[in-house]
Amino acid sequence: MRRRKGVTNQLAQQLDTISKPSKKKINYHEAATEFLKHCRIKGLSSETIKFYQKELKQTVRAFVEIDAPIIDVRKLNTSHIEKFIEYLQDLGRAVNTINARLRAGRTFFNFCLRKGYINANPYDDVQQLRKRHEVGATFTKRQLKRLLDAPDTTSFIGLRDLAVMLTLAHTGIRLTELTSLRVQDVSFEGKGEINVQRAKNRYGRRIPLTARLRTVLRAYIEERGVLDHDSLFINVENHSLSGRSIQDRLRQYGVVTGVGKEVKVSPHAFRRTFCRLKVEAGTNIFVLQRLTGHQSLEILRRYVEIYSKDLEAAIEKGFEGL
Template identity: 55%
Template structure:
């Protein structure tokens, strides 16, 4: 019998070979960012959140490019590159809150990369946010608030509308986005009356009772507004939804003519801070105040208590 050859068939040898580990292809930061935006849209994130991610990731991408970070291959990004990014922002005098906002966006972005197998680790995961001062912005005094509410000329439609806008901001503490999204069906005059805020930051609708003054002003404004093609509550002279920028401009204008703007920057958020301050000074329960304002946590409201609660005045003379 013919002796068998000791050489194994090449086909068999090839089948036994371990497959070559191919190097993963480089992925550019900008391309992965586009995938992340699409993923975020499919998740149903709000337009504001989508704009936030796009804005902050673009700023970070430009900074990474300036620093020579591996934007051409996101897989090479490390915690060291993130630390260099923070130092860069500090050198160009970006505020700690701004830096933290950009870090939050990056942290979420790289978490997405890990979940999709694009990167093995999240280089931002163990990077701590910068410490910031816990401050409360300026608020209006009662006298300043009244001067603002007295400023519009209520014998004109625009003046009556602006009074209704400022009274709504002052008596509910709602955010600008919440204000511009109010619709006629959100206002009820049953009983003492209520505003139902539908488009909120945390996506949970909330109910705010009307004060007597707000009920009266809104009723007058809605009657003058009349029936239109849009059911948006606050409208322009062209009967179109009144834009956020236009509201901000009008508030600045009333701050100027009333003189309040010389002391406090007049903005929707200044009205919100003032609402919180007045409620704290009146001794409103924090949990009730949280329900009125829609704050996701009590942290910010506790800062108002630290500054504006009247219990310190009640005890300062004790022991003397």
Template identity: 75%
Template sequence: MKRRKSVTNSSAIQTLKKISNDTIPTISYQEAADQFLKHCRIKGLSPETVKFYDKELKQTKRGLVEVDAPLNNIRDMTTDHIESFIEYQQKIGRAVNTINARLRAGRTFFNYCHRKSYIPSNPYDGIQQLRKRHEVGATFTKRQLKRLLDAPDVTTFIGLRDLAIMLTFAHTGIRLTELTSLRLQDISFDDKGAINVQRAKNRYARRIPLTNRLRVALRAYIQERGVLHHDYLFISLENEPMGARGIQDRLKQYGKQTGVSKEVTVSPHAFRRTFCRLKVEAGINIFILQRLSGHQSLEILKRYVEIYGRDLEDAIEQGID
């Protein structure tokens, strides 16, 4: 007798499917997120990266609640839910960068869930980052930068420290998290001197030579700092390591004091952008600038070249009769 190609006992098939589905454990969004963050810490991701995932996944959860996504069983999450989440974020006025950050975090999280077999497929598959304008943020002019660097009273410990901090930002392009992690042993005065950034964002340590002014300021500051029970470079009046918030507050204070904050937001990243801009305007090779700034990709630096590079002015008259 010839074998039939399909099974006719549909009720038996449905029963088998139900039994199969019942054996698959369900997991909630929060349970999976807790497991993911634990995985990130075990994997050795930086505290800042773990904090980023934690923050964005919490914000994503709030948004998914608003679109009635199945948070009690993420196996039922679909691409439609993610698209509804994006539309909701746009409706409440979230910036493109903010939405894209949550999409990146969500995609990574659900990739982890897929690898762990919590979900049959990633609902972020097919979801693209929102298109955004490729712009360079605000930078200081040379005059604004001079006003900021001239503001600290270097006859006081706080003033000397703050000048050393601002010069480090301005003359190296270092990130805030990199600066707060600097230790005394990361500063070398041999030959011309250098800062060795050991705890870089992309995990690749780099060396940044000291400018003459920065070398003098750091040497004077370190002498006043003295020997303490820890080796963090920048400290408070209580001799404790300065955190990111404390440094940001000091920069804001100088911004108000000098009036620069009325023109440009005074922040660590504004110093970093200014560093890149001035180097490009000076004609520094983009690959050397990448080594100095620690950018993992050239894409961002190319934006500086497009806006601030002088090669177009040099080339525009060439080939003209």
């Protein structure tokens, strides 16, 4: 069968256009604006877009300090990125901070490469900085009990705060997932469950309720009443409770109970504690992954390595009677 030369030539021209970088000079700010527009069109979460906005803004400030050619992104090369890393290290920035900037920069320049703004990604030959694989601080059971016993449940605020902390403690849910919960996401049928719709990895998940969480959430929702919106956690003005407000409330309970002097009281500390307690209880790592919504098992493996009781049990085997 004879090929249609017209179509073939047209396709070849299109591919040639895509593969060739644009001759038009484009600066860092223009390219970043296009990239963020692309992120919004692609439907990335607001948190992800904010992450890119923040990291790209901090990156360009550093580029200015090291005299990188931001007026033409085609002129940025690997040596500029290496100077950028050294600059951040001299400022004493944490490894996690530097790696976050590198991830954002690599993604941004991959976009520039696809758009034809640059000939090559200057981040391609740059590796992430090595870091110690550690698990952040967690609460002991006593510390957790002190926090959960602190709210005055005779008041609406106290009952709400207990419901918030107990949800964090008994589900391991993320702060953004917590603030996005709606009343209809909580079900009391059977043993009850929470349906997390706005997950970080975009995959919703179901988390069964513990007996205590079921009781407290039912009492809170009855006290919350019927409003003209369906946000689960609200303030005294009946508006949705923000993540910042929750962080502030948790810090206050850390001060009141004294736990804050021992461990930083934050939503993520509750999440880490949930993982730790589940691992110590022998929960299967794949079940724990489904409960927490971790996309990778890498982080959960760290909890297993540190907190699993299997090592203590295994070390005694084979030495009975010796």
